[in-house]
Amino acid sequence: MKEKNLRMTAFKALGxxxxxxxxxxxxxxxxxxxxxxxxxxxxxxxxxxxxxxxxASGYFYKRIYESNYLTLxxxxxxxxxxYYKANLFYFFLTLxxxxxxxxxxxxxxxLHSIFIEPFLGGFQFYxxxxxxxxxxxxxxxxxxxxxxxxxxxxxxxxxxxxxxxLLDESIFTIFLCVVGxxxxxxxxxxxxxxxxxxxxxxxxxxxxxxxxMQIGLFFKEFIExxxxxxxxxxxxxxxxxxxFYRIFGYCTFSLRTVSFNGHTFISLFTSILGxxxxxxxxxxxxxxxLRFKRKLPELINFIGNNTWSIMIHHLLIKWxxxxxxxxxxxxxxxxxxxxxxxxxxxxxxPLVFVYICNKINEKRTIA
Numbered sequence: 001m002k003e004k005n006l007r008m009t010a011f012k013a014l015g016x017x018x019x020x021x022x023x024x025x026x027x028x029x030x031x032x033x034x035x036x037x038x039x040x041x042x043x044x045x046x047x048x049x050x051x052x053x054x055x056a057s058g059y060f061y062k063r064i065y066e067s068n069y070l071t072l073x074x075x076x077x078x079x080x081x082x083y084y085k086a087n088l089f090y091f092f093l094t095l096x097x098x099x100x101x102x103x104x105x106x107x108x109x110x111l112h113s114i115f116i117e118p119f120l121g122g123f124q125f126y127x128x129x130x131x132x133x134x135x136x137x138x139x140x141x142x143x144x145x146x147x148x149x150x151x152x153x154x155x156x157x158x159x160x161x162x163x164x165x166l167l168d169e170s171i172f173t174i175f176l177c178v179v180g181x182x183x184x185x186x187x188x189x190x191x192x193x194x195x196x197x198x199x200x201x202x203x204x205x206x207x208x209x210x211x212x213m214q215i216g217l218f219f220k221e222f223i224e225x226x227x228x229x230x231x232x233x234x235x236x237x238x239x240x241x242x243x244f245y246r247i248f249g250y251c252t253f254s255l256r257t258v259s260f261n262g263h264t265f266i267s268l269f270t271s272i273l274g275x276x277x278x279x280x281x282x283x284x285x286x287x288x289x290l291r292f293k294r295k296l297p298e299l300i301n302f303i304g305n306n307t308w309s310i311m312i313h314h315l316l317i318k319w320x321x322x323x324x325x326x327x328x329x330x331x332x333x334x335x336x337x338x339x340x341x342x343x344x345x346x347x348x349x350p351l352v353f354v355y356i357c358n359k360i361n362e363k364r365t366i367a
Contacts, residue, residue: 048274058216
């Protein structure tokens with residue numbers, strides 16, 4: 001595997017580990033963000049983890065989508081169909097657990113909870129709640145080419161779809177950043193109430209996410225080749241974030257509820273710093289992995305290519321582990337279990353499920 005490809009796979013792998021960390025209490029994976037207190041990190045997950053995956057999607061964006069839009073939509077619908085299957089599965093599972101008295105949750109099975117709510121709040125059946133990101137990314141992915149096609153009405157280089165001009169792409173990047181900042185301003189002015197994400201807020205969320213698709217594309221085409229990934233550069237990023245923290249304090253945001261905590265510009269800066277930070281970590285991890293020649297690169301590749309399964313299923317694993325720990329069988333080891341064992345299992349068990357499914361499919365193919 002080429003080092004460049006492995007770096008981006010490691011980038012996604014670290015990104016999904018950060019996502020798992022978000023949904024746990026203090027845990028082993030917090031170390032990735034450089035802890036500065038017992039409950040805070042210099043790079044907190046909620047300051048960059050969602051933009052990280054949109055950035056990755058923009059990085060792998062193909063300009064041919066702009067001239068063959070229908071093909072893109074068909075491809076993306078296949079992805080969203082997979083989510084809806086998981087949504088239906090978790091409806092039945094949640095319904096059974098509520099019926100058995102093992103889970104307290106108000107469940108509604110209707111067209112809204114099945115087809116609409118995933119694009120809004122996304123926690124309609126609890127366990128696949130983190131999967132709200134899938135419909136959101138689907139929306140960003142199908143809207144982004146349309147924004148580029150719209151821009152082609154005014155910019156000549158965008159009309160061909162393949163021509164790459166630094167000035168034009170820079171102007172478009174700034175344009176989408178302004179759109180994102182305006183969306184954040186409106187979200188602060190008209191905040192979500194009682195966790196009830198409306199269509200208006202979902203539109204703002206999509207508008208805010210578009211900038212990271214373009215930033216990912218812009219990075220690949222004009223910036224990446226100039227980055228040497230030196231320890232000096234890494235230190236500069238960490239130092240910049242430390243200064244940022246000193247000036248603005250602990251700044252996070254929740255994109256699911258479109259909550260920027262009164263800030264408009266800061267979320268963009270923290271996201272970019274977080275993305276750069278993880279890019280450098282990914283490069284350093286790749287250099288270490290390539291020394292092992294096979295095993296570690298394969299593991300990184302497996303995690304990075306199965307982020308969907310981890311995202312959809314890790315909350316169920318967390319719930320099961322919590323039920324086990326709540327029995328009291330762990331005794332004084334509960335804190336160690338929650339900090340070390342639980343986060344690792346939330347990451348590993350969905351991967352084990354994928355591995356088993358792959359082996360079953362291989363046997364069916366051979367048969």
